[in-house]
Amino acid sequence: MRKRADNSGFFLKGTVAILFLGFGFSLFTPKAFAQSDTLTLSDAISIAHEHSLSGRKARMEYRVAQNRVLYSKAEIKPQVGLGGTLPNFYKTTSAITQPDGTISFLPVSQDNSSVNLNLTQRLLNTNTLFFAESGLRRYNDFTENGVQNFNSVPFRIGIEQPINTFNTLKWNRRFYLLEEEIAKAGLDMNREQISGEVTAAFFELLAAQVNHEIALTNTGNSEKIYQIALERDKLGKISKSDLLQLELSLNSARQSAVNARREVLRANAELKKAMGWETANDQVYVLRSPESLTAAAPDPAAAAQKAWMKRPEQKQMEKLLLETERALEQARKNNGWQGSLSATFGWVGTGARFPQSYQLPQVENFVQLTLRIPLLDGGKRKYSVNAALEQQQYAEAEKEFTEQTFKQNVRQLALQFRELNEEVELGAKSLEIARERYEIANRRYLLNDISITDLSIAFNERDMAWRNYTGLLRAYWVTYYALRQLTLENF
Numbered sequence: 125m126r127k128r129a130d131n132s133g134f135f136l137k138g139t140v141a142i143l144f145l146g147f148g149f150s151l152f153t154p155k156a157f158a159q160s161d162t163l164t165l166s167d168a169i170s171i172a173h174e175h176s177l178s179g180r181k182a183r184m185e186y187r188v189a190q191n192r193v194l195y196s197k198a199e200i201k202p203q204v205g206l207g208g209t210l211p212n213f214y215k216t217t218s219a220i221t222q223p224d225g226t227i228s229f230l231p232v233s234q235d236n237s238s239v240n241l242n243l244t245q246r247l248l249n250t251n252t253l254f255f256a257e258s259g260l261r262r263y264n265d266f267t268e269n270g271v272q273n274f275n276s277v278p279f280r281i282g283i284e285q286p287i288n289t290f291n292t293l294k295w296n297r298r299f300y301l302l303e304e305e306i307a308k309a310g311l312d313m314n315r316e317q318i319s320g321e322v323t324a325a326f327f328e329l330l331a332a333q334v335n336h337e338i339a340l341t342n343t344g345n346s347e348k349i350y351q352i353a354l355e356r357d358k359l360g361k362i363s364k365s366d367l368l369q370l371e372l373s374l375n376s377a378r379q380s381a382v383n384a385r386r387e388v389l390r391a392n393a394e395l396k397k398a399m400g401w402e403t404a405n406d407q408v409y410v411l412r413s414p415e416s417l418t419a420a421a422p423d424p425a426a427a428a429q430k431a432w433m434k435r436p437e438q439k440q441m442e443k444l445l446l447e448t449e450r451a452l453e454q455a456r457k458n459n460g461w462q463g464s465l466s467a468t469f470g471w472v473g474t475g476a477r478f479p480q481s482y483q484l485p486q487v488e489n490f491v492q493l494t495l496r497i498p499l500l501d502g503g504k505r506k507y508s509v510n511a512a513l514e515q516q517q518y519a520e521a522e523k524e525f526t527e528q529t530f531k532q533n534v535r536q537l538a539l540q541f542r543e544l545n546e547e548v549e550l551g552a553k554s555l556e557i558a559r560e561r562y563e564i565a566n567r568r569y570l571l572n573d574i575s576i577t578d579l580s581i582a583f584n585e586r587d588m589a590w591r592n593y594t595g596l597l598r599a600y601w602v603t604y605y606a607l608r609q610l611t612l613e614n615f
Contacts, residue, residue, distance in 0.1 A: 162409075162410045162411070162412050163409040163410065163411055163412070164411075164412045164414065165322075165323065165326050165412075165414045165601065166414075168322050168326050168395065168399055169318070169319045169322050169323070171399045171400075171401045172318045172319075172321075172322045172398060172399040172400060172401070173315055173318060173319075175399060175400040175401045176318050176322075176398070176399060176400040177400055178314060178317070178318060179314060179315070179318055179400075181314075182307075182310055182311045182314035182315075183311065185307050185310065185311075186304075186307040186308060186310070186311045188307075189300070189303045189304040189306070189307035189308075190304055190307075192300040192303065192304070193300045193301055193304050195300075196293075196296060196297045196300045196301075199246065199293060200245075200246050200247070200248045200293075201245075202243060202244070202245045203243070203244045203245070204241075204242070204243050205241075205242050205244075206239075206240070206241050206242075207239070207240045207242075208237070208238060208239035208240065209236075209237055209238050209239075210237045210238075210239065211235050211237050212235060212236045212237045212238070213234070213235040214232070214233075214234060214235075215231075215232065215233040215234075215266075216231075216232050217229045217230065217231055217232060218230060218232045231267060232267070233265070233266035233267055233270075234263070234264060234265050234266065235262070235263070235264040235266070236261070236262075236263050236264075237261070237262050238259065238260065238261040238262070239259060239260055240257060240258070240259035240260075241257065241258050241259065242255060242256070242257040242258075243255065243256045243257070246293065248293060248294055248297060249291075249294060250285070250291075251285075251286055251289070251291045251293055251294065252283065252284070252285050253283065253284040253285075254281075254282070254283055255281070255282050255283075255284075256279070256280065256281045256282075257277065257280050257282075258277055258278060258279055258280070259276070259277045260274065260275070260276045260277070260478075260481070261274070261275040261276075262274050262275075262478075263275070271476075272476060272477075273474060273475070273476060274474065274475050274476070274477065274478050274480070274481035275472065275473075275474050275481060276472065276473045276474075276475075276481035276482050276485070277470060277471070277472050277488075278470075278471050278472075278473065278482060278485055279470050279471055280468055280469070280470025280471070280472075280488065281468065281469055281470060282466070282467060282468035282469070282470075282490075283465070283466070283467050283468075284464065284465070284466050285464065285465040285466075286462075286463075286464050287462065287463035287464060287465060288457055288460065288461060288462050288463060289457055289462050289464075290453065290454045290457045290458055295450050298446060299443070299446065302439060302442060302443050302446065303443070305439050306436050306439040306440060306443065309434060309435060309436035309438075309439055309612075310436045312434070312612050313435070313436055313609060313612060316605060316608045316609035316612065317609050318398075319605045319608065319609070320602060320605040320606055320608075320609055321398050322395070322398045322399060323598075323601050323602050323604075323605050324398075324598075324602055325391070325394050325395040325397075325398040325399075326395060326411065326601075327594070327597065327598035327601065327602070328391045328394060328395070329388065329391035329392050329394070329395045329409065329411060330411045330413060330594060330597075330598070331391075331591070331594050331595070331598065332384065332387040332388040332390075332391040332392075333388055333391075333411060334590060334591065334594045335380075335384040335387065335591070336381065336384035336385055336387070336388050338380075338384075338587050338590060338591075339377060339380040339381035339383075339384040340381055342377040342380070342381075342583065342587070343374070343377040343378055343380075343381050345377075345566075345583075346370070346373050346374040346377045347374060349370060349569070349579075350370045350371060350373075350374050352570065353366070353367050353370045354367075356572075361572070366575075366576045369576055370576060373580065388408060389406070389408070392406075392408045392409060393406075395409065413594075413597065414597070414601060416545065416548045416549075416597070416600055421538050421539075421541040421542045421545065421607075421615075422538055422607075422611065422613065422615050423538070424534065424535035424536075424538040424539055425535065427534055427535075427538055427607075427611050427613070428530075428531035428532075428534035428535050428538075429531065430611065430613070431530075431531075431534050431610055431611035431612060431613070432527055432530055432531060432534075434611075434612045435530065435610075435612065437526060437530060438527070441519075441522070441523040441526055441527070444519045444522070444523065445516070445519050445520065445523060447519075448512065448515045448516035448519045449516065451512040451515060451516075452509065452512035452513060452516060454512075455505070455508035455509045455511070455512045456505070456509055458508075459498070459501060459504050459505035459508055459509075460498070460505060461495065461496065461497040461498065462495070462496045463493065463494055463495040463496065464492075464493075464494050465492070465493050466490070466491070466492045466493075467490060467491045467492070468488070468489070468490040469487075469488070469489055469490075470487075470488045471485035471486065471487060471488060472485060472486055472488045473485035473486065530610075533610060534607070534610050534611060537603060537606060537607045537610060538607060540603055541600075541603050541604060541607055544596070544599055544600045544603055545600075547596055547600075548593075548596045548597060548600050551589075551592055551593040551596040551597075552593060554589045554592070554593070555589040555590055555592075555593045557589075558582075558585050558586040558588070558589035558590070559586055559589075561582055561585065561586070562582045562583065562585070562586040564582075565578060565579050565581075565582030565583075566579070566582075
């Protein structure tokens with residue numbers, strides 16, 4: 125009886141040791157690695173927003189779009205330019221026809237230099253160009269009978285007006301403004317996309333660390349149980365088959381721990397890559413598991429309607445329709461009648477010397493109207509317009525389909541998020557129950573009240589509940605950020 129009491133005391137001490145090992149650890153701490161500070165999901169997302177390559181690319185694209193808009197605005201501001209050809213000298217021989225019809229090759233040595241100052245202003249809507257200029261030309265003949273002349277334009281104003289022509293400047297401006305809106309929406313979407321990618325990588329590492337912690341716990345428990353089984357074997361209270369099963373479980377637990385450690389290293393590297401941070405070192409992050417949110421999911425229909433107006437896809441569809449509208453106008457005007465009006469008014473002067481060319485300037489007038497009217501084009505205008513109309517109709521159908529599909533995705537994701545709220549709560553409850561059952565099974569086995577098979581079942585149920593809860597948390601947070609990415613709302 126005394127020996128039986130001593131064995132019971134040993135078993136009770138073993139039970140306390142197992143329970144302490146199984147439940148007295150930090151839940152997500154990979155003990156076998158060099159560790160850095162604790163990392164939360166929000167910290168990881170903040171780091172990624174600042175340092176990830178995709179975030180930098182989105183910010184670059186937005187700045188480029190902004191500069192294109194500024195460039196288009198600069199195009200319709202007054203432009204001042206100075207040009208000149210100084211010198212414009214050449215010396216050669218030239219064939220000169222004589223009065224009797226013969227040709228003589230005479231030396232030519234001349235300089236024909238010029239300088240010009242101009243001011244231009246273009247109107248966006250009509251593509252009208254106004255200009256003012258002032259210029260001077262000097263001609264020098266350096267042969268024996270050389271002369272020198274100056275031709276001056278003290279002041280000249282003019283206008284160039286295309287008529288019924290395609291206005292590229294106006295269309296470019298509309299596209300640049302729309303592309304800026306697309307880039308801005310893309311910047312907002314990129315932030316949420318980064319959040320989703322980091323969340324997936326975060327839970328990948330968290331799941332690996334959970335698996336590693338489970339493996340470490342199971343290894344420690346298996347070692348304790350195996351030591352107890354060896355003592356029972358000495359007393360003849362355990363079969364050889366059960367002893368071998370426990371030894372096999374111990375070896376499997378050790379193997380699982382090695383495999384889990386390798387997965388932690390891989391997932392840790394992927395998380396650093398997603399964040400764009402600390403990729404030069406191999407320290408393993410200690411993750412703090414996030415809890416589910418208390419905020420309710422958004423209304424599916426309202427979220428879908430509101431989200432579509434913010435998305436870059438909606439702007440892309442606008443751009444697609446704008447492209448078909450531009451193609452239609454281009455087909456109509458490029459294959460129809462066209463004209464242009466040019467007119468100038470100013471003063472010009474000449475003189476052998478520079479001052480003389482400005483003394484008695486002459487009034488200069490120029491007006492020109494040109495028209496191009498196709499009388500027979502073989503149907504080019506008709507067919508090009510029909511092709512543009514077909515593209516426009518398809519673009520409208522594509523826009524409608526894309527909008528409805530997007531809204532459907534938002535509604536479905538919002539509904540799934542609602543269900544995940546409840547599922548995470550049930551998963552947490554299941555984990556709590558599985559842990560309690562595991563504790564009871566440990567105690568009963570040490571008291572020789574259940575078989576090793578029942579103990580293994582309790583092990584597996586606890587591990588499954590633990591992994592299931594981690595998976596549910598991952599699905600919850602990944603869905604949350606996927607919904608934010610679609611709605612561009614922080615709910």
